[in-house]
Amino acid sequence: MPNQPSPLNPFGAVAPSPDAVLAALDPEQREVAAHPLGPMCVLAGAGTGKTRAITHRIAYGVHSGAYQPQRVLAVTFTARAAGEMRTRLRDLGAVGVQARTFHAAALRQLHYFWPQAIGGAAPEVMAQKAAAVAQAAASLRLDLARDRTAIRDLAAEVEWAKVSMLTPETYAAGARAARREPPGLDATAMARVLEAYEQVKTQRGVIDFEDVLLLTVGILAERDDIARAVRSQYRHFVVDEYQDVNALQQRLLELWVGERDDLCVVGDPAQTIYSFTGASPRHLLEFPKARPTAKVVRLVRNYRSTPQIVGLANLIVRGPSGAMRSNAVQLQAQASDGPTPSLTSHPDDPAEAAAIAGEIADRVAKGVSPGQMAILFRTNGQSEAFESALAERDVPYLVRGGERFFARKEVRDAILLLRGAARSDDGSIALPELVRDVLLGAGWTREAPNAGGAARERWESLAALAALSDDLVAAGPEARLPDFIRELDERAAAQHAPAVQGVTLASLHAAKGLEWDVVFLAGVSDGYLPIAMADTPEAIEEERRLAYVGVTRARKELRLSWSGARTPGARASRRPSRFLDGAASILGDGARSQPKNASGGRRSGGKAGKPVLPAHCRSCGTELLTAAQRKTGRCEDCPPTYDEATFERLREWRLAVSRASSVPAYVVFTDATLTAIAEREPSSEGQLAQISGVGARKLGLYGEQVLAVLGGATAAEVLESASAATDSDA
Structure with a gap:
């Protein structure tokens, strides 16, 4: 990247000239900054300097006279990113520009306009919604008060429904359209939870963070005078991380902008990793269609990582076809050469944690700063092993996502x-x-x-x-x-915290937007990456993007690792992540998730010496790649072959059993297992036992009941019969 200018003095420095602002940029970044007016879509690959480009765009607009700084609103998704943007704008002499998160900007407007639109003071915003969700569930006699995981899942579903702009009346249809299964409940029950949750908030006289956006949208949509006031205040908009916008945020943005076109959006489709929260890259990808006069600029020069790391990132994002995904950016490395990324296997998770901690301790002893190293993993539950291993070696660490x-x-x-x-x-x-x-x-x-x-x-x-x-x-x-x-x-x-010295431990989701000299990407095996719950092609692709995010956090050195088993002495049943299959040229043959056998073909797991043949869809013959597909025997593109009435009886029975047992529905049978039962319609316990997900314990608990449902009995009849049998045994 061109040499950085010295920091501008925020305590009275002379503002730079517009030409000086542009001089510090590469050609693509300069293309972004030199056109401050009109619609613009910036497709910015990882490490390509997108924040630099948009802050210089704003500074150029201010110093060239195209912008009045108080009329500019820059929006991003985290308080840390907003704080960093404000600092950079201050250093560029663009004082007065507002850089906020969606929620912070909306809350400011809500407090200001509430007395005019509603009267009185705006309601208090709940810090967390778990207690209110638990109270709502209890009012419906759902025994979840002590199940923190279930409450957290329900709270996440409430958030998804609200950012998707669904009401209790429209939730069921919206969830079906999104192919979304509520956690442990059917769609009708989840809709009742939503309704009860809204009643709890009303009783308490509070709102939640999603309400901040919803209420602001409602006021701006219904009060033209207030909408005109907001549009008079803000004339120019910049939205960072636009691939993460959800339907509610997009609606708020449309109301802010109105009929004008001074809107610049910046994002990377290859870093879309929050779809479970309602985020969608559709708004980014369709921006040029929605605004035909928009200028589209691609930032492709990666300044963060070595060519070796960039090469691996490009291979991972391409996937098995070897072709670059549509709209994904092919990164071009600009940094100096570094060591080749490595992949190391370990017998079990504790051994992996100990090896990584030992290597980090050696580096610290040689003078490497702990703050320049990070251990990244897929789930928060993996953190504990690394915390213990580092503590044993007296290596300082901090857990990203811990106490603020x-x-x-x-x-x-x-x-x-x-x-x-x-x-x-x-x-x-x-x-x-x-x-x-x-x-x-x-x-x-x-x-x-x-x-x-x-x-x-x-x-x-x-x-x-x-x-x-x-x-x-x-x-x-x-x-x-x-x-x-x-x-x-x-x-x-x-919440723009200063850098704290210590090895960072973070999930891949929490690591987005950050970078370190040395990154240890741990647990790179199928089941973790992709996570076992990813059972649709869309979910698998999002996991691939998550792996890409992890790889591109490293500046100088990248060390990948995986382990064969969870605990010492256990059977090694894991294999390297399928996302590394195309990277064997860099990482070696050990990166192949399906190693070559002696005859040059492939084998896909199974017992030693006994290759397992790939499964194919019973309808179209496509190879089945996920566990859920193999369980049901068909791919996602083919319609179900089960009888719908039978499947609905099974669902009603599962819900009744879950309520009677006070457990989530998926604990009885997962959706994939229930679908497989409906598809195959077993007529005996022996046939039922052959279906994946029906183990000996569940066969003993539910075998007779499932066969009765398949025979045409209703859920009520089956449970009544089971209860009578229990009473008789007693």
Whole structure:
């Protein structure tokens, strides 16, 4: 990338000229920045400098006179990203531009216009919805109060319904259209939960975060005078991470923009990884069609990663066909060469964690900063093994997604002391030294403690505050302690935490938008990546994009690993992720999920020496790739071959059993197993036992009942018969 200009002084620096703003950009970035007016769609690959391009676009618009800074609204998805954008705009002299998340911008407008539109003060926003969801479930006699996982799943489904703009009346149809199964309930029961949840909120006099958007949309749609006021305030819009927009956010954006066309959207279809929350890349991909005059720019030069890492990322996103996905960006590496990415296998999960922690400890001993390394994994449940392994070696670490930085007690106490010291700052002591003197009174030491764990984590938090004072003075040499307090207040409001030194542990979802010199991508095996629950072609493709996100977090070195078993001594039943199949040229033959056999063909698991032949759809003959497809015997594109009345009786029976047993419906039988039963219609327990998902325990519990349902009995009849038999046995 062209040389970076020195940071602009936010405490009175002379604004740069428009030409100086453009001079710091590559040709594609300059194409984005030099056209500040009119619609624009930027397809930006990982590490291609999209934030740089759009902040320079805004700065160019301000310094060229195309924008009034107060008339610009830049929207993104996380408080951290919004805070980073504000910092960059400030350094570029574009002071006054609003950079906020969708929710923050909407909440600001809601509070301002509520007295005019509704009257009185706006309702309080709930910090979390779990308690309200639990109360709603209890009111429907769903015994979930102690099942935190079930409550969390229900809360996520409530969020999906609301961002999809579904009501209790339209939920069932919307869920079916989206091919979405509510967690442990049928669609009708979930609709009742939604209705009860809304009643609980009304009783409490509160709203949730989705309501912030919904209510703002409602006010803007119904009150033309308020909509005109908002559009008068904001004339130019920039939306980052546009591939993650959901239906509700898109509707709000349309109401903000109105009939105007000064809208720039930026995103990467290959990094669409939040569809489970309602996000859709459709808005990004169809933007040029919706706005035919839009200028489309592709950012393809990757400045983050070595050519070796970029090459692997391109192979992963292509998939088995070898062809680049439609609208995906073929990255072009600009950085210097580095080591070839490696793939290592381990016998079990603890061995994998120990090996990675040992390698990190060796690097730290050689002077590598822990803050420049990360361990990434698919699920949060994988974190514990790495936390233990690092703690054993006294390596500092932080868990991404844990307690927020500004909520930590040591940080709150330190800021309180700094706030008191600010009143007596006479300028006689340099800011960084003064901050460190105050931090000493908060329990910080100039040398890091030898101990790991919580003590080291507290020290790293305070050290991050000290480092932040260095950054502030570098940007503005005249900065004093009151300026530092203002910076901390702004960052706390935006949850824009400073960098904390320690190895980062993060799920792939939490790692998006971040980067490190060295990345250990762990658990790269089928079942984790893709996750076992991904049983549709669309879900598998999203898992592939998740792998791509993980790979592109690494700047200099990428170490992939997987293990054959969960626990020591267990049978090695795992295989490398199928997403690595096309990368054997880089990672070696060990990356193949289906190794070549002696005759040059393929084998796909099974017992040693006994290859398993691929399964094919009974209707069209297509090879079945997922466990759910193999279970039902057909692919997603072919219609079901079961009798619908039989399938509905099975669903009604499952729901009745789940309610009687106070367990989620999927605990009785998963949808895939239920579909397989309906497809095959077994007539004996022996035939039923041959269906995947019907083990000996479930056969004993439900075998007779399932056969009775297949024979035409209703759920009520079956349960009544089972109850009578139990009473008779007693």
